[in-house]
Amino acid sequence: MAPTWHLAHHDGLPYRFTLPDGYDPAHRRYPVVLTLHGSAERGDDTQAHLTNGVDALGALPVIAVAPQCPREDTFGGSWYGGASATQAKVASLVRELATRRSVDRERISVIGFSMGAIGLWDLLLRHPGLFSAGVPIAGDLDVATVRAFDGLPIWAFHGERDDKVSNLAVRVAAKTLRPPFRYTEFQGVGHDSWRGAFGTPELWPWLLSQRSRVTAERGPHET
Numbered sequence: 001m002a003p004t005w006h007l008a009h010h011d012g013l014p015y016r017f018t019l020p021d022g023y024d025p026a027h028r029r030y031p032v033v034l035t036l037h038g039s040a041e042r043g044d045d046t047q048a049h050l051t052n053g054v055d056a057l058g059a060l061p062v063i064a065v066a067p068q069c070p071r072e073d074t075f076g077g078s079w080y081g082g083a084s085a086t087q088a089k090v091a092s093l094v095r096e097l098a099t100r101r102s103v104d105r106e107r108i109s110v111i112g113f114s115m116g117a118i119g120l121w122d123l124l125l126r127h128p129g130l131f132s133a134g135v136p137i138a139g140d141l142d143v144a145t146v147r148a149f150d151g152l153p154i155w156a157f158h159g160e161r162d163d164k165v166s167n168l169a170v171r172v173a174a175k176t177l178r179p180p181f182r183y184t185e186f187q188g189v190g191h192d193s194w195r196g197a198f199g200t201p202e203l204w205p206w207l208l209s210q211r212s213r214v215t216a217e218r219g220p221h222e223t
Contacts, residue, residue: 003057003058005017006019014046016068025102028102029101029104032108034110035112036112036116037066037069037113038113044071049068065093069115073086074086075123076118076122079115083122083126091127094131107208107211107212109134109208110133111137113138113194114138117140118139120134121136121139124154125145125149129212137156137157137197138194139170140169143168143172143173146173152181153180156182157183157197158183158185158186159192160188160189164191
């Protein structure tokens with residue numbers, strides 16, 4: 001059964017969110033998993049970005065959050081000149097989520113695919129400590145920045161035959177970075193490596209076990 005995605009907005013940025021079974025904000029705090037979609041899912045319909053495996057998050061004991069990037073913008077990153085207006089709104093949204101009493105502030109992670117993964121690398125670079133872990137799928141980064149990610153819980157995925165987003169930079173990262181960095185390359189797979197990533201059973205316990213140090217004050221809000 002597909003999860004129910006509710007609509008909300010933050011600073012003009014539309015996002016969908018789904019809540020775990022038995023959601024109890026009065027007595028529990030939940031991990032958040034943010035997902036950043038690819039370029040083809042940009043727009044203002046608040047539906048197109050709920051694709052490429054995102055519904056799998058509905059089976060997890062998490063609050064899943066999926067913002068939609070406007071058609072004329074990106075999530076930023078090495079392909080798009082660095083930071084972007086939408087990237088700034090995503091970072092602001094995460095900080096706002098961290099104030100909610102239903103959210104486990106030490107477990108806010110991010111998954112990105114293609115354009116979203118390119119932006120994810122840049123978010124991790126520009127906002128250290130914002131996320132407990134990152135999962136870039138079919139993303140790219142500036143190889144000159146690779147060492148800045150040392151020590152961060154990142155599990156990158158890519159297809160061996162991806163002809164849309166090169167895997168060369170993430171291969172450099174895999175050779176350079178020490179654990180907790182992880183890299184999985186799917187042999188014979190093209191750009192749709194999200195299928196293999198979301199189908200990796202070990203990904204979910206790994207992602208939810210990562211914790212970060214956070215300093216944001218917890219507020220009275222609820223999701």
